[in-house]
Amino acid sequence: MRLPDSEWRHWPGMDALLAALDAERGKVRFVGGAVRDSLLGIAVEDVDCATVFPPDEVMQRLEGADIKVVPTGLKHGTVTAIIDGKPIEVTTLRRDVDTDGRHATIEYSEDWEEDAARRDFTINALSADPLSGEIFDYFGGEADLEARRVRFIGLPAERIAEDHLRILRFFRFHARFGAGLPNPAGLAAAEKHAKSLMALSRERIADELLKILALPDPSDTVVLMIERGIFAPVLPEIASADALARLIRREQSFDQPGDPVRRLAALLPPEPDTATAVATRLKLSRAQRKRLATATARIPGDTAEPRALAYRHSMEGAIDRLLLCPTNDTVTGDALAHLTANPPPAHMPLKGGELIAMGVEAGPEVAIMLREIEDVWIAEDFPDEARVREIAREIISFA
Template sequence: MLLQALGPGQARFVGGAVRDSLLGLEAKDLDVATPLSPYEVMRALGAVGIKVVPTGITHGTVTAISDGQVVEITTLRSDVTTDGRRATVAFTDDWQQDAARRDFTINALFADPQTGELFDYFDGLADLRDHRVRFIGDPLTRIAEDHLRILRFFRFHARFGKGQPDEAGLRACVLRANDLMALSRERIADELLKLLAHPDPAATVSIMVEHGVLASVLPEIEQSALPRLERLVQAEQQSGIVPDGLRRLASLIPCDPALAEKIAARLKLSNRDRKRLASAVQAELDLNPRALSYRIGTESAIDRLLLAGLAEQAASVAHWDPPRLPIGGGVLIHKGLAPGPAVAKTLKIIEHQWVERGFPQGPEFDAIVSEVLAAEA
């Protein structure tokens, strides 16, 4: 009903949804392009009772919500001015002009939702078939429009490419790598972590490091770190644990928590991710995976175990819920311990023994309490 409300020939699927469907992949984001203005889209959909939110109306984008499905609808555009970070756009009714402003040929495919007819203005179908990520037009021009396309080039190559990257695209990315310094660190971090989260980005990261693409923003990443990333990828696969971009970033930087904190701050990571990155690179490793998980948290324990290549141990705590110490200070006081610092000290000793013995409950735990109290008496 949503597409019908826009009228015949007035809407086409575009970008990732078309690309992924052609590859037999699940299309996560549904994007629609239309020559209608955003106000015309809102009126047409509102007339049939479809909720529309003006999420990016100055750039022609509204978000429609129909039958629980979220669809982004964007008016056809052309770039008026660009500065490498943002663009000023003008609306158009020219489908090819809209396609020409997109980054890669495989992302500029349109499909008619009614007939399934494909519209390929820049040989994206051939590139998709050949597993080639290629800029539309002159790569240097595309990068000048948005510097983030340097990282996107490698991210899409890691996901869809095979063999060496497109030569012209690689050459342009290397030549303009310092342009990354003009971007916000949040955008860099988001794109880099997406790249690292692909099933096996090691070969692509190796190309980036070899050509100095990351040197301006992450000079700490060196070629010598790549085997560690490869081992981590293997450990994740063996354990069945989902790939994680932040964990893989940890594999690429030196094992120095203070330096990890600086890198996390530079990338403007959240406080939670900063702490996690610093924890992941620590050399300290308790070979009792459940004890480690209890002490530093399951997520951080999995990070350290996988980075150490201990896939089986990581898998053993992946779905384990650490228990709570089954005693508090009040119970110890009730048992005759004088209130004060001794209570906290004794609790720590009990907790240590409890963890070391595998988190026993019932009579086994009561025996630990009795032993500790007797020793402290």
Template sequence: MAALEAVRPGGARFVGGCVRNAIMDRPVDDIDIATQIEPESVIKALEAAGIRAIPTGIDHGTITAVIDGKPFEITTLRRDVETDGRRAVVAFTEDWAEDAGRRDFRLNALYADRDGTVHDPVGGGIEDAEAGRVIFIGDADMRLREDFLRILRFFRFNAWYGAGIDADGLAACARQKEGLKKIAAERIWKELHKLLAAPDPTEAVTAMQDSGVLAIFLPEAETLDGLHDLRVSQTLAGVQADPMLRLMALIHRSANSVLAVSKRLRLSNAEANRLTMWAADNLPDVSGMNGRQLRQALYWHGKQAVVDRALTSGRDVRDLLFAVRAWKRPEFPVGGDDALAAGLKGPEIGQALRKLEEWWMAEDFQPGRDQLLERLGKLS
């Protein structure tokens, strides 16, 4: 801030989430700065002060300053010239009210000077932050047509900060929901992921379903019963559900559903694989397993799949989770070289080792290497 103030006194203010969270007495993670100074001059001012400046979004006025390894986004005040529901063409301005007027919600259009003085150009933002209200700036339908992703942001901010969903905003989201089909899948999943990471997103997700918004990008979420089951299990077990668990709780546990969701939301390979393992047909109901069955499931499917299936069961799985944490995967003590030495060739090797490993699992991993080699010899 000091480097920018040296160029133009009063020309830089903290903005958005850091101001909102300070008012709401929430942790402040990211610090963003808005300035009347244009990007090229911002870079010069930072470099003159010995601060690294990265033009991360210079066309849209954003420069990232890196101080002690921590990034700070500095964005020149802007006004929209043209919008198409996905992206905006902007022009720079020196008018704080113009910049505030193009933002999404009143509680996000707050600015603060270095001395802590808060500015609320559109009005109502301070009161919204204090009361936990997520209210669109101006005409809600217009804000949404400027950027349809704001539909999901409305529900995300309600999940994290809202104390009750604004009826007018919700109605606007319902009217504009088809616009989400214009938004890239990666952007939708990013917003949904943040929403599902909230301490309790149930009210927001329920409103998404009731308004028809959820069906636009997640038609597999026919009921929210699974979200309730997850909440029961996680509460009893004293663990926090993560966004992937909540996604599982929303969809039908089947290979077809998992494949459709993974493709539509363009999940990462790791995320898609986790969904696939959770939905595996050959993974039985883990909450009712005895010790031997649990060990077999853990060996074959892994800890993550077993825990995911347990927590989405809606049952008390505290003892099971304790057993999972204590379990260490045994190493199968026979390999391809042993099969070759036993006289097996080609496809016979994999088939024999698979049969041998399944027998070893059925025997609760008790047979040692000598016993396994003896049995392997009989398979050759």
């Protein structure tokens, strides 16, 4: 098998990069995801290369060819070349000297198979000659690709001990590339060593979890992860995937893009305090924390007033709540269609200064009265400016 002659292999500047790294003498190869995805016919966005040259020589060679290069990961043997605005990671062949489940101490190598053996799964260990397209497969990755099988290189328990995050990566790659049940040996090792996830930073767990949830339909895989106790050590709040499966079906039915934060909300109880605690534990961004709390505050009544919901929580927040709302699909679909066709105004057409001009004394009372007016305006489904002024006069007269 040879690497397909894909468009990414002809990006402007690619020939110059390969020449600088002596591709003619086999000193550089394409590795990892670009090779795997090209063989699967999947569009390639990120390209990685491996080379026998040490990082300082890689930088000298690339700079000598007028290619911009950034020392993005020198301690790991990685630099990033920029060609036509696209980043290409170039990493020196390596061997692991020591690992602690989170980090590895490495030495540089000139052995392609030794470097490939460091990778987690056979389908990620494929490499290709950039000129001839010849595929180098040391661990049966091509057969696993054809069988849609995600399999650890070597003993799964040993690979997990090197980096505990590989437990979550195993499920992510199965959800993306696998068919049927996961590889039994990998699944057994992941289940047995699930508690080792507690040694990882919560940021790494969050990043991998959101990548899983961003896949087109990871619901079956998430069910399996719950059944095998994978979440229990770090996210015991995730106990059912029923709401996730319903959400994904609705996203597809109502032509809404799948969103990982919304899908995380589906996995959590409808309790904003719990969502906030989980978001804090995972060290999500402030915007993600707010969105998660809003989404988990869903109630059946959300579909009755979708425009009011969007005004108070943004269109994004309202769409989250409607898709997650525990009502039937017809009611949800009607509410979404109504909201999409009739989004609420961005703000109420009345300011505090206008209230003062109408006789309200400047001070805290202005803000209080504005909120009262806004509540009536929202309840009346956002009438025009003339009606807002009528509402204001009515409230002023009773003050």
